[in-house]
Amino acid sequence: MKITAAVVREKGTPFVLEEAELDQPQPQEVLVRIVATGICHTDMVIRNQQMAAPLPMVLGHEGAGVVEAIGHEVTEVAVGDHVVLTFGYCGKCDSCREGFPTYCEHMLEHNFAGSRPDGSHRIHQHATPDLHDSFFSQSSFATYAVAHENNTIKVPKDVPLELLGPLGCGIQTGAGAVLNSLNVPAGSSIAIFGTGAVGLAAVMAAGVAEATTIIAIDINDARLALAKELGATHTINSKTGNVVEEIQKITGKGTHFAFDTTGRPEIIRTAVQGLRTHGVCGMVGVTAPDKEITFGPNDIMVAGRTLKGILQGDSVPSIFIPRLIALYKKGQFPFDKLVKFYEFDQINEAAEDSEKGITIKPILRIGKVGA
Numbered sequence: 001m002k003i004t005a006a007v008v009r010e011k012g013t014p015f016v017l018e019e020a021e022l023d024q025p026q027p028q029e030v031l032v033r034i035v036a037t038g039i040c041h042t043d044m045v046i047r048n049q050q051m052a053a054p055l056p057m058v059l060g061h062e063g064a065g066v067v068e069a070i071g072h073e074v075t076e077v078a079v080g081d082h083v084v085l086t087f088g089y090c091g092k093c094d095s096c097r098e099g100f101p102t103y104c105e106h107m108l109e110h111n112f113a114g115s116r117p118d119g120s121h122r123i124h125q126h127a128t129p130d131l132h133d134s135f136f137s138q139s140s141f142a143t144y145a146v147a148h149e150n151n152t153i154k155v156p157k158d159v160p161l162e163l164l165g166p167l168g169c170g171i172q173t174g175a176g177a178v179l180n181s182l183n184v185p186a187g188s189s190i191a192i193f194g195t196g197a198v199g200l201a202a203v204m205a206a207g208v209a210e211a212t213t214i215i216a217i218d219i220n221d222a223r224l225a226l227a228k229e230l231g232a233t234h235t236i237n238s239k240t241g242n243v244v245e246e247i248q249k250i251t252g253k254g255t256h257f258a259f260d261t262t263g264r265p266e267i268i269r270t271a272v273q274g275l276r277t278h279g280v281c282g283m284v285g286v287t288a289p290d291k292e293i294t295f296g297p298n299d300i301m302v303a304g305r306t307l308k309g310i311l312q313g314d315s316v317p318s319i320f321i322p323r324l325i326a327l328y329k330k331g332q333f334p335f336d337k338l339v340k341f342y343e344f345d346q347i348n349e350a351a352e353d354s355e356k357g358i359t360i361k362p363i364l365r366i367g368k369v370g371a
């Protein structure tokens with residue numbers, strides 16, 4: 001079938017809306033009419049080739065839409081269901097079977113190869129035989145996408161579908177880090193470094209978990225003000241003070257938990273140094289492979305601290321995304337406050353606003369909920 005897709009042709013170049021052909025779903029796949037899709041930092045990382053993935057490619061990995069057709073082996077969703085698309089995984093490796101699909105041993109093939117894991121393509125274009133697709137097993141910067149049923153999550157129809165795509169990546173990453181990976185208990189303290197979509201989702205989740213000291217750290221005062229509105233009890237502008245000292249002043253002993261969303265080695269070190277004895281720091285930021293974090297061994301060992309890598313908030317999406325929607329409906333997780341909507345043909349403006357920090361979470365409107 002004919003679709004319109006946003007193609008990135010070369011490193012760092014704008015998205016171009018082009019016509020292409022999309023395959024019908026294979027037996028375990030789902031055809032989704034995309035209603036809206038978030039833009040996430042990882043889309044920019046690939047566009048700018050800070051992480052390897054083949055171009056030209058159709059990116060987009062926070063799709064939300066309506067199921068139009070299903071392969072004959074699909075049991076998870078039916079035609080007409082509202083769905084959120086999330087990361088792909090195999091479902092069969094040790095990590096998947098242990099309940100950690102975010103560490104699927106075949107993560108790269110399912111999300112970054114630019115094709116299905118078997119090397120075949122879902123999207124085709126006569127003029128571009130080497131066009132790549134299946135980004136996060138979806139490539140949702142398009143009017144329609146084919147996903148695997150594994151990464152197609154049914155969501156309720158009484159919430160605005162156009163809002164839900166970011167639950168499939170950025171929002172579940174921040175919220176899941178707090179609620180799943182760090183498992184922050186009521187009455188504890190957490191320092192959250194970076195107040196983009198992931199960090200602010202973590203702030204809200206820390207409120208859900210009833211952490212009683214929630215410190216948001218950034219260099220952007222407007223973001224810090226929003227962090228307070230969303231539940232931060234304290235904020236630190238890291239331009240104007242020594243962050244470890246400020247954390248000590250607020251907590252006395254340091255925080256029980258820290259969460260880094262920046263991926264910057266010096267900030268991760270600060271996050272660890274701001275922990276109290278036996279504290280745990282989670283990290284999710286994408287970092288260039290040649291960067292190194294330096295610690296004194298005693299920063300970790302003597303204080304009994306833990307530094308933990310986290311992907312996608314350790315979430316099992318079919319369980320965690322509906323939980324976040326339930327919290328949103330109760331008013332406890334107002335992630336809509338992070339969102340600004342753009343039309344599909346404003347994709348370059350949306351991406352630029354996101355990179356400049358003008359917009360926290362851009363969402364592209366691509367189709368209507370009712371056909």
Ligand SMILES: [Zn+2]
Nearest residue numbers: 040042169170
């Ligand atoms: Zn993402």
Ligand SMILES: [Zn+2]
Nearest residue numbers: 090093096104
């Ligand atoms: Zn797996």
